[in-house]
Every structure is written in structure tokens, then in C-alpha cells.
Amino acid sequence: MAGEDELKLLGTWASPWASRVKIALHLKGLSYEYVEQDLDNKSELLLSSNPVHKKVPVLIHNGKAICESLVILEYIDEAFGAIGPSFLPADPYERTIARFWAAYIDNKLAIPWAQAFKANTEEEKAEGLKQTLAAAEMLEGVLKECSKGKLFFGGDNVGYMDIALGGLITWLQETEELCGAKFFDTAKTPLLFEWMERFSGLDAAKVSLQDGGRLVEFAKGGGLR
Amino acid sequence: MDHGGEYAPDEKVELLGTWSSPYVFKVIWALTMKGVEYEYVEEDLRNKSGALLSLNPLHKKVPVLVYRGKPVAESDVIVEFIDEAWKDRGGGGRILPEDPYERAMARSWVIFARDVLSPPIWKWFTAPGEEEQEGAREAAVAQLLVLEEELGRKEFFAGDCVGLVDLSLGALAYVIPIYEEITGTRIVTEERLPCLSAWMGRFLSSPPAKDHLPPLEKLKLSFLGERTL
Numbered sequence: 393m394a395g396e397d398e399l400k401l402l403g404t405w406a407s408p409w410a411s412r413v414k415i416a417l418h419l420k421g422l423s424y425e426y427v428e429q430d431l432d433n434k435s436e437l438l439l440s441s442n443p444v445h446k447k448v449p450v451l452i453h454n455g456k457a458i459c460e461s462l463v464i465l466e467y468i469d470e471a472f473g474a475i476g477p478s479f480l481p482a483d484p485y486e487r488t489i490a491r492f493w494a495a496y497i498d499n500k501l502a503i504p505w506a507q508a509f510k511a512n513t514e515e516e517k518a519e520g521l522k523q524t525l526a527a528a529e530m531l532e533g534v535l536k537e538c539s540k541g542k543l544f545f546g547g548d549n550v551g552y553m554d555i556a557l558g559g560l561i562t563w564l565q566e567t568e569e570l571c572g573a574k575f576f577d578t579a580k581t582p583l584l585f586e587w588m589e590r591f592s593g594l595d596a597a598k599v600s601l602q603d604g605g606r607l608v609e610f611a612k613g614g615g616l617r
Numbered sequence: 618m619d620h621g622g623e624y625a626p627d628e629k630v631e632l633l634g635t636w637s638s639p640y641v642f643k644v645i646w647a648l649t650m651k652g653v654e655y656e657y658v659e660e661d662l663r664n665k666s667g668a669l670l671s672l673n674p675l676h677k678k679v680p681v682l683v684y685r686g687k688p689v690a691e692s693d694v695i696v697e698f699i700d701e702a703w704k705d706r707g708g709g710g711r712i713l714p715e716d717p718y719e720r721a722m723a724r725s726w727v728i729f730a731r732d733v734l735s736p737p738i739w740k741w742f743t744a745p746g747e748e749e750q751e752g753a754r755e756a757a758v759a760q761l762l763v764l765e766e767e768l769g770r771k772e773f774f775a776g777d778c779v780g781l782v783d784l785s786l787g788a789l790a791y792v793i794p795i796y797e798e799i800t801g802t803r804i805v806t807e808e809r810l811p812c813l814s815a816w817m818g819r820f821l822s823s824p825p826a827k828d829h830l831p832p833l834e835k836l837k838l839s840f841l842g843e844r845t846l
Binding site: 445463488530 | 675702720
């Protein structure tokens with residue numbers, strides 16, 4: 393893209409969805425201004441950038457706002473296609489696999505996990521956990537398939553699916569106590585566990601994932617409800 | 618997996634679907650826009666075929682597109698695949714715009730249609746009492762007004778031609794009138810939603826939907842059945 397690119401990310405420090413975007417921007421080597429939002433007292437900027445949902449993350453590129461973390465990931469991949477690595481593969485069929493599993497991560501993993509730690513009843517919690525742990529097993533199989541023995545879901549390099557799941561790592565780990573179960577379990581899902589350690593060691597992850605200690609305290613205090 | 622090059626036009630494409638599913642129609646419209654020949658296989662969801670269960674073992678749902686023996690599931694994923702696999706095919710043009718920002722906007726509207734608009738519409742249709750129905754109706758109208766503003770004076774949400782957002786909202790063009798008939802209440806009136814009202818008629822009478830609609834009387838009967846449950 394010609395000229396100066398102004399990138400601003402509206403997020404909250406606790407949000408794993410915002411972490412996804414930070415990871416993507418870091419992988420592309422893009423500099424941006426991060427603006428912490430107070431969701432109990434929404435800023436003018438947030439309300440005007442995301443009038444429909446009023447949620448974070450929002451990426452503002454040269455004044456244009458993009459919402460929804462997965463939409464933002466594809467946007468970054470497309471708008472900055474000539475810079476840094478590509479997140480989605482070039483082949484249309486392989487792209488469907490990445491998109492299908494990213495949607496799965498949102499619907500069958502993140503939503504039930506949130507249900508488990510926000511649950512008001514033991515039943516709700518158990519149901520959420522059951523679904524999430526089934527998802528972990530599923531992803532173990534997918535990782536084996538997709539990576540073909542390589543390091544990431546995307547192969548040799550971090551891809552769209554890696555970022556979609558990677559952004560959630562700290563959130564999944566620091567809410568384990570609340571849920572009463574481990575998501576990343578080296579005994580049950582060894583490949584996924586290795587992947588998690590590898591991903592967490594990346595520079596992009598280190599600067600983008602939340603402070604674990606702060607998150608666990610926040611979660612215990614009901615901050616994630 | 619073959620890499621590079623355009624997918625050959627004579628490669629066999631199969632679509633597993635059910636006659637009443639709006640998600641299946643979204644895929645049919647996308648295939649039609651691209652002029653892709655396909656074989657349609659009607660599934661009985663109460664008695665799923667071995668083919669469906671092996672092609673979509675995870676969700677066991679329709680639509681499933683099968684290309685060169687490989688399945689693609691989830692209608693939004695399928696539509697993007699069709700647009701990319703047959704990039705320059707079809708007089709119907711691109712389903713998603715070229716510009717990354719416009720693409721992001723289109724994808725956001727698809728999420729809006731699914732997560733923000735559809736729930737109150739469903740609630741309005743299935744509401745057990747008048748009060749709940751009225752509350753849900755107003756909630757749905759509030760979101761329809763957002764769409765009205767987005768559409769404005771354009772022919773279609775994508776501009777002069779049908780695009781991704783039109784395909785995603787398209788089923789509402791035939792579902793809403795049926796719901797209105799069954800509930801005896803209106804949700805899209807020319808007075809309150811003139812642009813959307815006109816778009817509905819235009820969508821149904823233009824390609825690709827024009828020659829690819831479910832049997833509406835049969836659909837109405839099946840909805841009646843759903844409502845009394």
C-alpha cells in the first residue's frame with residue numbers, strides 16, 4: 393500500500409479476540425497504536441467505529457473501521473498481502489479447511505468454554521466442559537492432519553487457524569481453575585499441548601497474549617462474566 | 618491436491634441439500650451466478666445418507682458441496698470457495714468485492730444477518746403470546762432499519778448486481794412474507810422500510826434467485842408445522 397498506513401486497534405487487555413489481532417499485526421511486522429477501551433464507559437471512537445455491536449476488537453486502518461476478529465484477520469491478510477507471511481493458503485480448497493476450523497474454534501470451543509466458566513449451575517458448567525474437551529480432541533486430530541508432521545496448523549509457518557486458536561491460549565489456561573478442567577492436557581492431547589508451547593514461545597505471542605497472572609485474578613473476580 | 622490454475626469447468630460438482638434450507642439456496646444461487654454445473658442430491662435429514670455422514674461427519678448438516686470428491690461444509694465457507702475456485706467464471710461476476718475493506722464489510726454484514734437480525738425474526742415468528750410477539754417484532758424492525766440504511770438507494774446491497782450480502786439475506790425475501798401471512802402481522806412495510814421492501818421483490822425476480830426458489834406453498838405448510846410445536 394502506498395503512503396503512510398495508520399493503524400489503530402481498539403481492544404481490552406483481557407480480550408483473547410484482541411490478542412488474535414495483535415498477533416496478526418505482529419506477524420506482519422505492522423506498527424499500530426493500541427487504544428485500551430473501557431467497556432463500562434464506551435468511548436466515542438468505539439461507538440462510532442462499531443455502532444452496531446459496540447464490541448472490541450476494532451481495527452481502524454486509515455480511518456476505516458473493521459470489526460469481528462476473524463474478519464479482521466482476513467482483512468490484514470488481504471490488505472497487507474505483499475508484506476510478511478500470508479495467513480491463509482493460496483489454494484481455494486485449503487482455504488475452506490482453514491476457515492471451517494476457525495469457525496469451529498469460535499462456535500464449538502470458545503463459546504462452550506465461556507459457558508463453563510460463567511456457568512451458574514453445575515449442569516451448565518459440565519455441558520460447556522464436555523463440548524470444549526470434545527473440541528480439544530477434535531483439534532488434536534485436525535492438527536495431525538493439517539500440519540502433516542510440521543510445526544503448525546498452517547504447516548511450516550503460523551497460519552490463520554494457528555492465530556485463531558493461539559489468541560485464546562492464555563484465556564484458556566487462566567480460566568482452567570474456574571472451569572475445573574485443563575484445556576491443554578499433555579496426556580490427552582499431546583500434539584495440541586506441544587503446539588501450545590511452541591506458539592506461546594513465538595515473539596508475536598509473547599507481546600500479544602495477556603498477562604496470565606493478571607488474567608487469572610481478573611477471571612476469579614468475575615471480570616470475564 | 619492440484620495447485621495453481623483455474624479449476625476445470627467440467628469437473629464434477631455435487632451439492633447435498635434439502636429443499637427447505639435457506640443455506641442450501643444460498644449455495645445454489647452462488648453456483649448459478651458462476652454458471653457452475655452441479656448435481657443436486659436431496660437429503661432426508663431424518664434418515665441421513667451414508668454419503669452425508671461421511672462427507673460431513675462433524676456436523677452432519679447440509680449444505681455440503683463436493684468437488685473432486687472433497688467436501689466443503691458450512692454455507693458461508695462454501696460460497697467463498699465458489700467465488701475463489703471459479704474466480705473469473707460466470708456473467709454473474711464476483712460474489713465478494715475485490716477491495717479488502719469492501720470484502721471485510723460484506724463479511725461483517727453476513728455476521729450481522731446471522732447473529733443480530735435472524736434471532737429476533739425467529740423469535741417474532743415463534744412467539745407464544747401477543748406481547749412477546751410484538752416485542753420481538755419491534756426488535757426485528759430495529760435491525761431491519763439498520764439494513765434499510767445500509768441499502769439506501771442501491772439496487773442491491775452489493776451495488777448494481779447481486780453479491781454476498783444479497784445472497785446471505787436473500788432467503789428473507791421469501792420467508793418474511795410467509796411469516797407475515799402466518800402470524801397475521803407485518804414486519805416489512807413499504808412505509809417503514811421502502812428500500813428493503815423494493816429490494817425483496819427485486820431479489821426474487823432477478824438472477825440468480827429468479828429460477829431457483831423453494832416451493833413456497835410447501836414451505837408455508839412446513840412453517841405452520843414448526844409454529845405449532
